[in-house]
Amino acid sequence: MNKVLIINASVRQERSHSRKLAQxxxxxxxxxxxxxxxxxxxxxxxxxxxxxxxxxxxxFRKPQERTEAEKHALRxxxxxxxxxxDSDIYVIATPMYNWSxxxxxxxYIDQIMRINETWKFKSGIPxxxxxxxxxxxxxxxxxxxxxTGYMEGEKNEKMNFQTTxxxxxxxxxxxxxxxxxxxxxxxxxxxxxxxxKAEVDQLIRDIS
Numbered sequence: 250m251n252k253v254l255i256i257n258a259s260v261r262q263e264r265s266h267s268r269k270l271a272q273x274x275x276x277x278x279x280x281x282x283x284x285x286x287x288x289x290x291x292x293x294x295x296x297x298x299x300x301x302x303x304x305x306x307x308x309f310r311k312p313q314e315r316t317e318a319e320k321h322a323l324r325x326x327x328x329x330x331x332x333x334x335d336s337d338i339y340v341i342a343t344p345m346y347n348w349s350x351x352x353x354x355x356x357y358i359d360q361i362m363r364i365n366e367t368w369k370f371k372s373g374i375p376x377x378x379x380x381x382x383x384x385x386x387x388x389x390x391x392x393x394x395x396x397t398g399y400m401e402g403e404k405n406e407k408m409n410f411q412t413t414x415x416x417x418x419x420x421x422x423x424x425x426x427x428x429x430x431x432x433x434x435x436x437x438x439x440x441x442x443x444x445x446k447a448e449v450d451q452l453i454r455d456i457s
Contacts, residue, residue, distance in 0.1 A: 253278060253287050253340060255274075257292065257293055257294075258351045259293045259344050265293075267392065270393065277454045288332065297360060304326070333367065338387045340391065343391070350411055367381070368381050388426065389427075391430050393432045395433075396434070430452055
């Protein structure tokens, strides 16, 4: 039995296309793996605070040397990191905002990028050699975007700081099994967008 962590990043609710992709994923996954359980992390509607000076000082201090105030500064981060470690499969459902990711998702990533928790330096001291610690995990990125042509070799490839960034970050954390499903063409609407929805929904239903 696997634990599936669903991370929703859109600031929209009913009108969110990335949330609808996540629902398609969950319906498909539950039908194929009924014993698996879902955990939900909201980073779009619930505020994930950005890291600050106190957070950084605490995160880079040895755990046994942290004061109570420093432990408090890392309380949310500790919870998020524990959630990641306990989960087997990650699903990030996110829109593209200004060619990148929503600010809540960026704050979430900053909170879970923890030295000696989700990554470390290979030698134990700053050496430029980063080693991820989230081994054996699987990631699905479900993205929604207004335009199209953001995949490798396409016209807007250089403007994609959404899925390329997410893949890089989780690869660095040792999550190498990454699949990306993108719903494009929202800004065009009409038949083009409906066709895009039908195509990506079917791709997600084919996931096994």
